[in-house]
Amino acid sequence: MLTTTTITEFEEVLGTEAVVTDPVALRSYECDGLTGYRVTPALVLLPSTAEEVAACVSVCAREDIPFVARGAGTGLSGGALPVAQGVVISVQRLRRVLSIDPDNRRAVVEPGVTNADISRAAAPYGLYFAPDPSSGQVCTIGGNVAENSGGAHCLKYGFTVHHIHAVDVVLPDGTLTRLGSHAPHQAGYDLLGAFIGSEGTLGIAVRIEVRLLPRPAAWRTLVADFDSLEAAGDTVTDIIAAGIVPAAIEMMDSLSIEAVEAAVAAGYHRDARAALIVELDGPHQEVASQFAEIQRLCRDHGCTHLRVAADADERAVIWKGRKAAFAAVGRISPDYLVQDGVVPRTRLAEALTRIARLADAAGLRVANVFHAGDGNLHPLVLYSEAAGQHDRAEHLSTSIAELCVELGGSLSGEHGIGTDKACSMPRQFDADSLATMRRLRTAFDPHDLCNPGKVLPTPRLCGERPGPYQPHPLETAGVIERM
Amino acid sequence: MSETTDPPQPGTSSFDDHHPPARNLLDDCVHCGFCLPTCPTYVVTGEEMESPRGRIYLMDLAAKGEIPLNDAFGSRIDSCLGCLACTTACPSGVQYDKLIEAVRPQLERNVPRTPTDRFFRAAIFHLFPHPGRLRLAALGGIAYRALGIRALLHRLGVIRRLPARLRALEALLPPVTLRDLLRRTPSHVPAAAAAPAGLRVGLLAGCAQRVFFGDVNAATIRVLAAEGCEVYVPRDGQCCGALSMHAGREDDGLERARRTIDMFERHDLDIVVTNVAGCGSTLKEYGALLADDPDYRERAAAFSARTRDISELLAELPPLATRHPLPLRVAYHDACHLANAQRIRSQPREVLRAIPDLEVADIAEAEICCGSAGIYNLVQPEKAEELGRRKAASLHAARPEVIATANAGCLLQIRRHIGEDVPLVHPVQLVDASIRGVHPFRDSAKRRLPHD
Ligand SMILES: Cc1cc2nc3c(=O)[nH]c(=O)nc-3n(C[C@H](O)[C@H](O)[C@H](O)COP(=O)(O)OP(=O)(O)OC[C@H]3O[C@@H](n4cnc5c(N)ncnc54)[C@H](O)[C@@H]3O)c2cc1C
Ligand code: SF4
Ligand code: SF4
Numbered sequence: 037m038l039t040t041t042t043i044t045e046f047e048e049v050l051g052t053e054a055v056v057t058d059p060v061a062l063r064s065y066e067c068d069g070l071t072g073y074r075v076t077p078a079l080v081l082l083p084s085t086a087e088e089v090a091a092c093v094s095v096c097a098r099e100d101i102p103f104v105a106r107g108a109g110t111g112l113s114g115g116a117l118p119v120a121q122g123v124v125i126s127v128q129r130l131r132r133v134l135s136i137d138p139d140n141r142r143a144v145v146e147p148g149v150t151n152a153d154i155s156r157a158a159a160p161y162g163l164y165f166a167p168d169p170s171s172g173q174v175c176t177i178g179g180n181v182a183e184n185s186g187g188a189h190c191l192k193y194g195f196t197v198h199h200i201h202a203v204d205v206v207l208p209d210g211t212l213t214r215l216g217s218h219a220p221h222q223a224g225y226d227l228l229g230a231f232i233g234s235e236g237t238l239g240i241a242v243r244i245e246v247r248l249l250p251r252p253a254a255w256r257t258l259v260a261d262f263d264s265l266e267a268a269g270d271t272v273t274d275i276i277a278a279g280i281v282p283a284a285i286e287m288m289d290s291l292s293i294e295a296v297e298a299a300v301a302a303g304y305h306r307d308a309r310a311a312l313i314v315e316l317d318g319p320h321q322e323v324a325s326q327f328a329e330i331q332r333l334c335r336d337h338g339c340t341h342l343r344v345a346a347d348a349d350e351r352a353v354i355w356k357g358r359k360a361a362f363a364a365v366g367r368i369s370p371d372y373l374v375q376d377g378v379v380p381r382t383r384l385a386e387a388l389t390r391i392a393r394l395a396d397a398a399g400l401r402v403a404n405v406f407h408a409g410d411g412n413l414h415p416l417v418l419y420s421e422a423a424g425q426h427d428r429a430e431h432l433s434t435s436i437a438e439l440c441v442e443l444g445g446s447l448s449g450e451h452g453i454g455t456d457k458a459c460s461m462p463r464q465f466d467a468d469s470l471a472t473m474r475r476l477r478t479a480f481d482p483h484d485l486c487n488p489g490k491v492l493p494t495p496r497l498c499g500e501r502p503g504p505y506q507p508h509p510l511e512t513a514g515v516i517e518r519m
Numbered sequence: 520m521s522e523t524t525d526p527p528q529p530g531t532s533s534f535d536d537h538h539p540p541a542r543n544l545l546d547d548c549v550h551c552g553f554c555l556p557t558c559p560t561y562v563v564t565g566e567e568m569e570s571p572r573g574r575i576y577l578m579d580l581a582a583k584g585e586i587p588l589n590d591a592f593g594s595r596i597d598s599c600l601g602c603l604a605c606t607t608a609c610p611s612g613v614q615y616d617k618l619i620e621a622v623r624p625q626l627e628r629n630v631p632r633t634p635t636d637r638f639f640r641a642a643i644f645h646l647f648p649h650p651g652r653l654r655l656a657a658l659g660g661i662a663y664r665a666l667g668i669r670a671l672l673h674r675l676g677v678i679r680r681l682p683a684r685l686r687a688l689e690a691l692l693p694p695v696t697l698r699d700l701l702r703r704t705p706s707h708v709p710a711a712a713a714a715p716a717g718l719r720v721g722l723l724a725g726c727a728q729r730v731f732f733g734d735v736n737a738a739t740i741r742v743l744a745a746e747g748c749e750v751y752v753p754r755d756g757q758c759c760g761a762l763s764m765h766a767g768r769e770d771d772g773l774e775r776a777r778r779t780i781d782m783f784e785r786h787d788l789d790i791v792v793t794n795v796a797g798c799g800s801t802l803k804e805y806g807a808l809l810a811d812d813p814d815y816r817e818r819a820a821a822f823s824a825r826t827r828d829i830s831e832l833l834a835e836l837p838p839l840a841t842r843h844p845l846p847l848r849v850a851y852h853d854a855c856h857l858a859n860a861q862r863i864r865s866q867p868r869e870v871l872r873a874i875p876d877l878e879v880a881d882i883a884e885a886e887i888c889c890g891s892a893g894i895y896n897l898v899q900p901e902k903a904e905e906l907g908r909r910k911a912a913s914l915h916a917a918r919p920e921v922i923a924t925a926n927a928g929c930l931l932q933i934r935r936h937i938g939e940d941v942p943l944v945h946p947v948q949l950v951d952a953s954i955r956g957v958h959p960f961r962d963s964a965k966r967r968l969p970h971d
Binding site for chain 1 (some may be wrong): 609
């Protein structure tokens with residue numbers, strides 16, 4: 037339990053200025069990027085070193101205080117949602133790039149370093165960190181590890197999990213240990229694999245050794261406009277069928293284009309029904325021949341306009357537009373929900389048609405922007421809180437995620453399960469799979485102190501019959517509120 | 520500040536009725552966090568409540584009546600530099616400038632400050648917006664330096680024991696010479712060359728600017744005249760209201776705005792030009808600030824539409840005067856009130872690059888504030904110190920021979936942290952030196968360039 041004595045103990049470990057007790061300040065921590073769930077923490081701790089994190093967690097373990105790690109709070113599934121009576125351990129003061137080893141293409145960084153800052157620090161050596169979530173300027177590498185984040189270029193380069201050598205972790209009992217190593221093959225259990233994507237439920241990452249890649253020799257980027265989402269989707273299928281692995285294939289529909297143009301004026305055409313962004317990178321020769329092939333495929337599928345980035349600046353503008361898409365939707369709708377699901381690539385067009393049908397039935401608009409190459413959809417459900425459309429929007433969003441499962445895909449492509457989708461887990465996993473996951477979690481965190489209530493459904497959170505449409509019991513109890 | 524006694528009333532806004540932050544502006548924020556890495560106070564503290572997202576969140580809670588207007592909330596708003604880096608970074612178009620401008624007067628009105636805080640702020644407002652008093656204070660400053668009192672106090676460690684705010688004020692005193700102080704800016708200068716446009720331009724002499732940076736004004740006037748403008752510098756110059764507005768002293772700021780409009784209207788001008796970014800952004804807001812005033816509404820809007828920063832104007836004017844080469848490596852520091860509030864980033868660089876042989880170097884973390892921001896370095900000295908040190912390190916790393924920035928506050932703040940070895944100038948001083956073919960640094964102002 038958190039008492040004044042424990043608070044004093046935290047203050048002795050960290051200094052008073054790193055322990056937030058002021059009730060007003062605490063409220064600013066009550067949600068992450070998913071503002072629908074809010075819980076005010078009892079305390080926020082801002083340690084500056086790995087050892088301080090370990091000391092904080094030890095106190096929590098001894099006193100039975102639940103704790104939640106927090107990076108930049110950009111998570112979209114309520115993963116960093118605090119626990120009432122619990123503490124939030126923010127890693128925002130662990131922001132040092134500790135070392136860069138250009139010969140072995142490795143860097144060791146603290147968990148609060150932003151995704152983009154790793155690439156910035158590696159740039160002088162011609163290296164970069166490949167996973168590129170749209171939130172890369174803001175989100176932390178600790179958050180990326182916890183969510184196994186991806187981005188546009190994961191089609192070719194894989195997710196965060198493919199770019200981490202080792203993680204120093206503070207386990208839920210306060211032990212500081214290392215998972216993984218930079219040896220190419222490791223004996224024993226793959227604990228690092230279990231930790232990556234565990235959404236802060238198995239411990240707190242305090243030092244991360246990342247893999248860096250050399251900058252590709254060449255890249256080409258184009259934007260192809262189409263009259264229909266189907267035509268764009270078929271083009272994607274054909275590109276992959278031709279044996280080409282582009283660095284990225286992204287798709288935006290007309291609503292997303294409208295939002296992006298309103299926000300950053302990146303030169304997309306507002307009259308296009310769908311725009312594909314295709315990027316190739318690699319050796320000059322290969323890029324040149326494949327790029328010609330892709331342009332041909334786009335034309336074959338009736339593309340109405342083809343824009344080829346003339347230089348690095350134009351490429352940056354194209355990507356800036358794509359990466360601002362989520363946040364830019366705020367320009368065309370007072371409120372919106374970001375959904376994240378995966379469908380088999382071949383069923384993209386079908387998924388989009390059915391999403392449109394669901395949206396019509398709900399009387400709401402859905403903007404689509406997604407990683408088309410790997411079938412990772414990000415439908416954005418637009419609604420107005422003021423007009424009382426929240427519940428309808430929430431239902432629609434959940435039906436879209438479950439539609440993905442039904443089409444043979446997954447509940448989440450990269451944003452995680454967190455608080456938001458914990459109750460939907462039984463739709464994708466049977467009881468045995470869930471029980472196995474729970475056993476793994478208990479092995480790390482026997483007393484359920486480390487980010488409790490996230491990822492796995494619990495009767496307390498989801499009621500007797502786990503399902504998405506239940507009012508949240510914490511909500512009924514007045515502990516959390518949904519906007 | 521102290522706690523207010525009124526408990527919050529959920530459902531009823533904690534703000535009073537006089538221009539509370541607008542609900543639709545608060546709702547524009549989608550909590551994505553894209554603004555965090557550019558916010559200087561967040562970069563320094565890593566604290567959510569010291570970030571734009573956190574501040575907007577707290578404003579939202581206050582608007583919903585979930586938190587009161589009290590010291591705890593007020594201190595988060597006080598610590599905001601108003602640098603507006605967040606508005607530049609925000610993809611959702613959140614108008615943080617409007618939000619903070621609405622909230623500051625609310626706090627000034629509704630949250631009592633502690634006596635020392637009030638005294639310190641009042642002292643600043645009695646000093647800075649008044650050139651006459653400033654000149655007197657600066658004279659005191661000269662005596663203080665000349666008589667070696669400063670060095671002595673430093674050696675005795677007295678300075679270190681001063682409260683942080685006084686220490687900040689002490690360290691900021693710029694090295695002003697008597698000649699600078701006694702110099703008065705001429706009130707009318709005819710165009711030195713005939714220009715097709717033949718613009719009548721009024722220069723805002725500025726309050727702190729006029730006393731500490733008379734040479735910047737002189738350079739501005741020379742450059743404008745050389746580019747074919749007829750220049751007027753209204754004599755009864757007083758503060759344009761920027762300092763007051765940025766600190767939430769709304770009534771005082773509006774009164775100054777009205778007087779500034781009156782003053783310039785007497786001259787029938789095409790353009791009003793400023794060389795201080797902080798003043799410029801306020802002049803450009805007069806239209807919005809005085810929208811409620813039936814006597815001034817239209818005049819203020821017209822005034823704002825006529826206002827230009829000097830770099831902005833120079834980039835618009837076809838160059839008339841010949842630029843002589845200046846073989847220098849210049850680090851250009853974006854003043855927040857220019858880059859974020861007025862969105863003027865490329866123009867000063869263009870104007871500098873038009874000087875033959877001059878190289879403009881890029882600096883790391885260019886978008887992060889130097890910690891000056893209005894009176895911030897005086898009222899929030901600890902954070903400002905850290906930001907100043909950070910900025911100085913980034914600037915040093917670019918190995919410049921000279922640093923240029925377009926704001927008096929930034930000049931003072933950077934000078935303090937970078938030390939004496941790299942000269943600091945306003946970009947217009949480099950343009951002036953190039954047009955005149957002289958060396959730009961003050962000590963050698965009269966020396967011709969070697970290759971001339
Ligand atoms: C506009 C926008 C665009 C986005 N685009 C993408 C995208 O393209 N791809 C993508 O994958 N995601 C995307 N996201 C989601 C989000 O940015 C990622 O999930 C990111 O990795 C979260 O990082 P964070 O630092 O903000 O973590 P937080 O939100 O603070 O935390 C996320 C989770 O990680 C845990 N955690 C944080 N730090 C640690 C640590 N040091 N050790 C252990 N656990 C920790 C938390 O407990 C929580 O469960 C986007 C979000 C936004 C707002
Ligand atoms: S104005 Fe500057 S200091 Fe204030 S919130 Fe925005 S970025 Fe931060
Ligand atoms: S101010 Fe803009 S960038 Fe910052 S959190 Fe809000 S919407 Fe995002």
